[in-house]
Amino acid sequence: xxxxxxxxxxxxxxxxxxxxxxxxxxxxxxxxxxxxxxxxxxxxxxxxxxxxxxxxxxxxxxxxxxxxxxxxxxxxxxxxxxxxxxxxxxxxxxxxxxxxxxxxxxxxxxxxxxxxxxxxxxxxxxxxxxxxxxxxxxxxxxxxxxxxxxxxxxxxxxxxxxxxxxxxxxxxxxxxxxxxxxxxxxxxxxxxxxxxxxxxxxxxxxxxxxxxxxxxxxxxxxxxxxxxxxxxxxxxxxxxxxxxxxxxxxxxxxxxxxxxxxxxxxxxxxxxxxxxxxxxxxxxxxxxxx
Numbered sequence: 001x002x003x004x005x006x007x008x009x010x011x012x013x014x015x016x017x018x019x020x021x022x023x024x025x026x027x028x029x030x031x032x033x034x035x036x037x038x039x040x041x042x043x044x045x046x047x048x049x050x051x052x053x054x055x056x057x058x059x060x061x062x063x064x065x066x067x068x069x070x071x072x073x074x075x076x077x078x079x080x081x082x083x084x085x086x087x088x089x090x091x092x093x094x095x096x097x098x099x100x101x102x103x104x105x106x107x108x109x110x111x112x113x114x115x116x117x118x119x120x121x122x123x124x125x126x127x128x129x130x131x132x133x134x135x136x137x138x139x140x141x142x143x144x145x146x147x148x149x150x151x152x153x154x155x156x157x158x159x160x161x162x163x164x165x166x167x168x169x170x171x172x173x174x175x176x177x178x179x180x181x182x183x184x185x186x187x188x189x190x191x192x193x194x195x196x197x198x199x200x201x202x203x204x205x206x207x208x209x210x211x212x213x214x215x216x217x218x219x220x221x222x223x224x225x226x227x228x229x230x231x232x233x234x235x236x237x238x239x240x241x242x243x244x245x246x247x248x249x250x251x252x253x254x255x256x257x258x259x260x261x262x263x264x265x266x267x268x269x270x271x272x273x274x275x276x277x278x279x280x281x282x283x284x285x286x287x288x289x290x
Contacts, residue, residue, distance in 0.1 A: 167215045
């Protein structure tokens with residue numbers, strides 16, 4: 001397991017700044033291992049979170065160091081994972097205690113936020129999921145039109161789009177909202193506006209859930225496989241590439257991964273990446289739809 005280790009020295013003034021940084025570290029789920037030393041599992045998102053905190057610390061005259069690390073002596077990876085689960089225990093306890101006073105939407109929203117920092121699945125996660133399913137009751141029958149977003153919606157995701165974001169944007173424009181407008185934002189400065197639909201980003205309306213990538217979540221939430229079975233193999237490839245998984249092991253996956261790696265290396269602009277990446281996914285879809 002690879003980890004990110006943040007070390008910092010925060011100046012004594014202004015006095016509120018230390019509390020602000022500690023609160024931000026808690027919000028991103030960082031594990032304190034010693035005074036001024038924090039761990040996160042190494043992913044693209046956690047790296048971005050730590051980098052943003054480093055910039056904040058330095059902007060106030062402090063010092064911050066960020067390392068990629070692996071355990072050698074002392075704590076083992078399983079012990080660190082257990083410590084992360086224990087860190088989430090109070091969060092789940094508080095959520096379960098507050099659940100009777102929360103409506104379904106608020107409960108689901110808070111649970112989604114908590115899952116983002118529950119990196120190693122605390123056992124209470126299943127308890128909250130069961131509670132939400134119980135409160136929702138049997139799945140409501142919805143007409144296809146009620147499931148789809150208003151045409152011409154603004155869809156927001158992180159800049160520097162790669163496999164899941166390229167595939168998801170293609171899927172949105174191809175099957176959900178042909179008039180979709182896309183914004184590719186810096187999450188450090190982005191402020192959510194009413195009506196915007198976020199995907200594959202923190203607190204997004206459509207993002208990773210449990211072991212599903214965003215592309216798979218979009219398909220499931222809009223029941224697209226029923227009429228578009230060609231999306232199934234594409235979803236399996238995007239899943240394995242994005243999650244660095246070996247669940248499906250489709251023979252085409254390595255070729256798709258190479259093409260997208262080449263596209264991202266050659267094209268820095270997100271709009272152009274999306275346009276060219278969409279051609280790849282459209283051709284792939286047509287090959288399965290025949």
